[in-house]
Amino acid sequence: MKILERYQGWLHALGWALFAGLPFLTLPPFLWNQQDLLSIGMAQLLVGGTIATCFYYNLRRLTPEFLATQHLNRFVLTLLGMLLVVVLVRIACFYGFPPGVHYSPRGRRRQFTPWPGTLSASLSFGFAMILSSLIALIRHHARLRDQQQQMALGKVSAELAMLKLQVSPHFLFNTLNNIRWLARQKSQKTEDAVVKLSQLLRYMLYQAQRDHVPLTQEIEHLHHYIDLQQMRLNDRQTVDFAVEGPVERLQIEPLLFIPFVENAFKYGLHGQEAGHIQIRLAVHGDELHFSVQNPDFATSGASSEDSGIGIANVAQRLLLHYPGRHNLHYGTENGVFRVNLILEQLSSVQYAMTT
Structure with a gap:
C-alpha cells in the first residue's frame, strides 16, 4: 500500500495514457491519415479530459460526501448529470450538432450515427466511476483504520498515565508515613x-x-x-x-x-x-x-x-x-x-x- 501511494502519480499518468491511446487501436482503415488522426486525437483528448475530470471529482468529493452523508439520491443524480455531460461532449466532438452526413478526406459520403460512440463513452465513464469509487472506498477504510488505531493508542496512553498516577500517590503516602514515624522518634x-x-x-x-x-x-x-x-x-x-x-x-x-x-x-x-x-x-x-x-x-x-x-x-x-x-x-x-x-x-x- 505504501509503495502504491509513493508511485500513485506515475500510475495515474500511465492509466490515462492507456485510456487515451486505446481508441486509436480500433480506428477503421480509412481514417488512418494525418488530417483525420489529428482531429480525432483532439476530440479524444477533450472527451478523455472530461471523463478524467469526472473521475477525480468522484474520487475526492462525490464518493467521500456520499460515505459521510449517505445521500443516495444526490449521489445517483450527480453521476447521471456527469454522464450526460460526457455524452454531449462526445457527440459534439465527433459528430457535431446535429449528427448527420460527413465526408471522408477521399470524398466518400458516409452516414454516421452517434449511438455506438455514445455507448463506448458511457462504458468508459462507468468504468472510470467504478474505479474512482473503489479507490475512494479503500482510502476511506484506511482512514477509519488509522483513526481507530490512533484512538486505541490514545486510550492506552491515557490508561498508562492514569495507572502511573495511581501508583505515585500510594507510594508517596507510605513514604511520608515512614518519615513521620522517624520524626516522632526524634x-x-x-x-x-x-x-x-x-x-x-x-x-x-x-x-x-x-x-x-x-x-x-x-x-x-x-x-x-x-x-x-x-x-x-x-x-x-x-x-x-x-x-x-x-x-x-x-x-x-x-x-x-x-x-x-x-x-x-x-x-x-x-x-x-x-x-x-x-x-x-x-x-x-x-x-x-x-x-x-x-x-x-x-x-x-x-x-x-x-x-x-x-x-x-x-x-x-x-x-x-x-x-x-x-x-x-x-x-x-x-x-x-x-x-x-x-x-x-x-x-x-x-x-x-x-x-
Missing part, C-alpha cells in the same frame, strides 16, 4: 530520610513521565526506597536485594516493580516479629526475572483491598505495555507471599537512542 535519620524522599520525588516527577527508562535507573530507585524503609527496621527485620546480569543494557517501563516492594514492606514486616524480605532481579539476554518473597502478616493475605490496588495496577500496565511478553504469578503459600515476574524481548538502551 531519630537522627530523619534528615537522611528527607533527602532520600527528594531523590524519589525527582525520579517520579521527571523520569517516570517517560515511556521507558534505563533499567539501572529503576534499580537505583528501588535502592533509594529500600534504604528509606530500612531506617525504621529493627535487628530482627532484614531485607536482601540482589541484582544479577548485564542490567545496564536494557530499558523498562518506570515504576513497574515498586508496588511489589511496597507490598512486601507493608505486609511482610510486623511490629517486633522477625521478618525477612528477599528481592531478586536478574537479566538473561533480553529477558528479565524479578521476584519478591516475604512473610504474609496481612489479615486477609496479599489479596486485601489496599495491597490489591497496587498489584492490580501493575498487572494492568503489563497488559498494556508488554502484551504477550510477560508472565506474572503471585500469591500466598504456607504463610509466605511470593511474586514472580518475567519480562521477555526487552529493548536495549542503545536501540532506544538510535531510534
